[in-house]
Amino acid sequence: MGQSYYYYEGVKTFTSNLEKNQVVYGGVLPMAKMATGDWVRLVIFPLILDQELKSSGRSVKAKYVFLVPDWDTDEIQILGSNRFYLKPHGRVYKYQLDPEGCHENRSSHWESIFLEDVTVATQDLDKIDIEIIRASSLLSESSFVNMLRTALNEPESIIELAEKIFGPNDSPREPSRLAGPVCRQCKYSVGEMEYIKDWDRIQYSCSRCGNVQEADISEQEYWVQSEVLESAALSVIDPTLKIIRENDEYLNRESLIESFIDSNNKDRRDGFDKMVVPFVDSERGGHSIKELMEFAREWDEPHAELA
Numbered sequence: 001m002g003q004s005y006y007y008y009e010g011v012k013t014f015t016s017n018l019e020k021n022q023v024v025y026g027g028v029l030p031m032a033k034m035a036t037g038d039w040v041r042l043v044i045f046p047l048i049l050d051q052e053l054k055s056s057g058r059s060v061k062a063k064y065v066f067l068v069p070d071w072d073t074d075e076i077q078i079l080g081s082n083r084f085y086l087k088p089h090g091r092v093y094k095y096q097l098d099p100e101g102c103h104e105n106r107s108s109h110w111e112s113i114f115l116e117d118v119t120v121a122t123q124d125l126d127k128i129d130i131e132i133i134r135a136s137s138l139l140s141e142s143s144f145v146n147m148l149r150t151a152l153n154e155p156e157s158i159i160e161l162a163e164k165i166f167g168p169n170d171s172p173r174e175p176s177r178l179a180g181p182v183c184r185q186c187k188y189s190v191g192e193m194e195y196i197k198d199w200d201r202i203q204y205s206c207s208r209c210g211n212v213q214e215a216d217i218s219e220q221e222y223w224v225q226s227e228v229l230e231s232a233a234l235s236v237i238d239p240t241l242k243i244i245r246e247n248d249e250y251l252n253r254e255s256l257i258e259s260f261i262d263s264n265n266k267d268r269r270d271g272f273d274k275m276v277v278p279f280v281d282s283e284r285g286g287h288s289i290k291e292l293m294e295f296a297r298e299w300d301e302p303h304a305e306l307a
């Protein structure tokens with residue numbers, strides 16, 4: 001298992017020991033306007049980490065990777081007390097409308113806004129090496145497809161993990177789904193699918209427009225439940241360090257993601273280190289990036305308040 005490093009003290013300890021180049025996973029980009037907590041996790045700590053690294057004089061480099069959850073959706077219905085009992089009733093972010101109409105869709109809108117915000121906010125600072133990965137672009141990767149296949153065909157095994165971590169579900173009214181195809185015609189994910197095992201193909205009939213499609217598993221598009229999508233993406237990104245927040249909901253998420261990755265990659269190497277950052281619970285109100293970086297260097301508790 002990797003090590004955990006806490007707050008700014010942790011950043012200093014981590015960078016002073018580094019010997020190899022780092023792939024730092026910063027997390028999922030929000031599909032809405034970023035709050036202060038998002039800035040702290042996605043921008044402030046990567047910047048602080050990068051500054052420490054550069055000022056340490058080591059020749060180690062770091063790349064910061066972010067995930068665009070374009071195959072996730074908020075158009076779902078929760079079926080019980082455990083939020084892994086769910087089914088989609090709409091479209092994934094990739095096929096939802098841009099809220100402001102300026103980009104192709106909702107996920108490319110928030111992806112662009114993130115990049116613009118970061119570029120503007122870091123104008124006076126050293127550039128950091130950022131890579132943004134769309135979940136939908138990972139379908140050519142075998143470890144991604146393997147986890148997707150599990151979610152499509154054996155969701156029970158993941159739901160069992162989720163019940164251990166998030167608690168049992170009260171009487172489910174209907175079976176939960178964790179992934180399903182996107183209809184090629186109407187782009188909704190509301191239909192019935194059948195997995196054709198011998199050919200590794202998926203047949204899907206849309207209950208909204210009546211379209212029937214059949215193709216190889218790697219030749220369709222999907223809706224995938226949030227944590228499952230992130231797990232599958234992480235199996236490809238294979239970070240050396242992951243930045244995480246320290247609140248209960250988030251830590252439960254983390255442990256599910258790690259268990260799912262481990263159960264799919266038995267020969268996985270040591271696992272990644274974790275950089276734990278405080279949970280900041282407020283709207284971003286007029287603080288500059290430099291101010292936030294100064295505050296962040298003083299935070300040493302799970303929760304941070306902004307004056």
Ligand SMILES: [Zn+2]
Nearest residue numbers: 098102103109
């Ligand atoms: Zn837009």
Ligand SMILES: [Zn+2]
Nearest residue numbers: 183186206209
């Ligand atoms: Zn359809």
